[in-house]
Amino acid sequence: MTLFLVGYMGSGKSVIGSKLADILKYNYLDLDGYIEEKEGATIKIIFKTKGEIYFRKLESSYLKELIGLNNTVISLGGGTPCYGNNLNLILESKNSLSIYLKASIKTLVGRLYQERYKRPLIAHLEDISALNEFIGKHIFERAPFYEQSSLSIKTDGLDINEVVDNLVLKLF
Numbered sequence: 001m002t003l004f005l006v007g008y009m010g011s012g013k014s015v016i017g018s019k020l021a022d023i024l025k026y027n028y029l030d031l032d033g034y035i036e037e038k039e040g041a042t043i044k045i046i047f048k049t050k051g052e053i054y055f056r057k058l059e060s061s062y063l064k065e066l067i068g069l070n071n072t073v074i075s076l077g078g079g080t081p082c083y084g085n086n087l088n089l090i091l092e093s094k095n096s097l098s099i100y101l102k103a104s105i106k107t108l109v110g111r112l113y114q115e116r117y118k119r120p121l122i123a124h125l126e127d128i129s130a131l132n133e134f135i136g137k138h139i140f141e142r143a144p145f146y147e148q149s150s151l152s153i154k155t156d157g158l159d160i161n162e163v164v165d166n167l168v169l170k171l172f
């Protein structure tokens, strides 16, 4: 079984995915981490030197390499299901489930403000209200992709361990 974690930046895909894999005794992969390892460059540097389109092409081709793995939790990037044929690959991959980690704009802003420099799409946003507006519009565009996941879980007001526990309960 492959479990794909889906959701906006800051929804907790990376942190929850790694803990979930520990609990389930599954292998763990973070698509962004995989790209960084293979390319020998951070996501930030890839965006800066080659641009977003180049990153999206890498993201799609490395996603293909990770389809069909057994006993693995994979944290996707926030944009992964929203480009090219990625969503079909995820949804049609055999013996897999996609899990949408949902969070309100307010929650995401709270989690991302201090960390926005790690994320090229939001690093330029100076203040909380600019971040708030950007995320609001962006989620409106992306939610229809995320919503096609096999299951979803609301994370507002839950700490990391509570989200993992709820997820384990939903899965089994």
Ligand SMILES: Nc1ncnc2c1ncn2[C@@H]1O[C@H](COP(=O)(O)OP(=O)(O)O)[C@@H](O)[C@H]1O
Pocket: 007, 008, 009, 010, 011, 012, 013, 014, 015, 016, 075, 078, 111, 112, 115, 155, 158, 159, 160, 163
């Ligand atoms: N449920 C949660 N409660 C509190 N903080 C969280 C929660 N989920 C994630 N975070 C924090 O939000 C930040 C972004 O999490 P991360 O796993 O990198 O998200 P993503 O991979 O979806 O962008 C991290 O600092 C993480 O510790």
Ligand SMILES: O=C(O)C1=C[C@@H](OP(=O)(O)O)[C@@H](O)[C@H](O)C1
Pocket: 007, 008, 009, 010, 013, 014, 032, 043, 076, 077, 078, 079, 080, 118, 119, 120, 121
């Ligand atoms: O939403 C996006 O388009 C992106 C999300 C990031 O991953 P996280 O969602 O793990 O932050 C990373 O893939 C890249 O910065 C682009």
Ligand SMILES: [Mg+2]
Pocket: 013, 014, 015, 032, 075, 076, 077
């Ligand atoms: Mg991540």
